[in-house]
Amino acid sequence: MPDLAGKKVLAAVSNRGVEQDELKKPVEHLRQAGAEVVIAAPEAGQVESLVGDWDLGEVFEASEALAAVDEQDFDLLLIPGGTLNADNLRLDADAQRIAKSFAGSGRPIASICHGPWLLVETGLAKDKTLTSYTSIKTDVVNAGGTWKDEQVFRCPANGYVLITSRNPDDLDAFSSAIAEELSS
Known part of the structure; x- marks a missing residue:
């Protein structure tokens, strides 16, 4: 595992509905490698996760509200899933x-x-190649992106690197790809 001391990651989530392991596992992986990870949500405080978009999961703490985040302080943005x-x-x-x-x-x-x-909503999927949960493939394509069914995909197009994965089964590869990107 690379040494990520001195790296800062911002995990952006909502206060309810983030898929538990899609937040927990990458955050744990990055912290174990020495990165500082800040969880931010619309409101600072409790983040209620779900398992499989249905069952209640663990509660996490958002130390900052998204409105108060100075994103310039961070090296990578993590956007977990959960419908x-x-x-x-x-x-x-x-x-x-x-x-x-x-x-x-x-x-x-x-x-x-x-x-x-x-x-997709911000126009940042346009001309990017990425993967995701299969149900949003059409949204990606309609937004001008190219969708691939791969465990993890790294796309450097349009001046920024986008690392994507499909679902919780891909978390080990996803977390490793993030760490590798931060160490380069």
């Missing part, structure tokens, strides 16, 4: 601002499962 999470984030003006800022400054974004909905 409710992704649908809420795609409509959140602060989440949109943060995603556009990362892409505009050439910093990497990593997103899994339904998380790419935020990229």
Whole structure:
């Protein structure tokens, strides 16, 4: 595992509905490698996760509100999935601002499962190749992106790196790809 000391990752989530393991596993992986990971949501405080978009999962702590985040302080943006999470984030003006800022400054974004909905909504999927949960394939294509059915995909097009994965089964490869990107 690479040494990620000195790297900062912003995990953007909604206060309810993030897929538990799509937040927990990458955050744990990155923290074990030495990265600082900050969880931010529309409101600072509790983040209620779900398992399989249905069952209640663990509760996490958002240390910052998305509106208060200075995204320039971070090296990578992590957008976990969960249908409710992704649908809420795609409509959140602060989440949109943060995603556009990362892409505009050439910093990497990593997103899994339904998380790419935020990229679709902001126009950041256009001319990108990515993977996601299969149910949003049409949204990606309609937004001008190219969809692939792969465990993890890294796309450097349009001036920023986008790392995507399909679902919780891909979390080990997804987490490793993020760590590798941060170590380069």
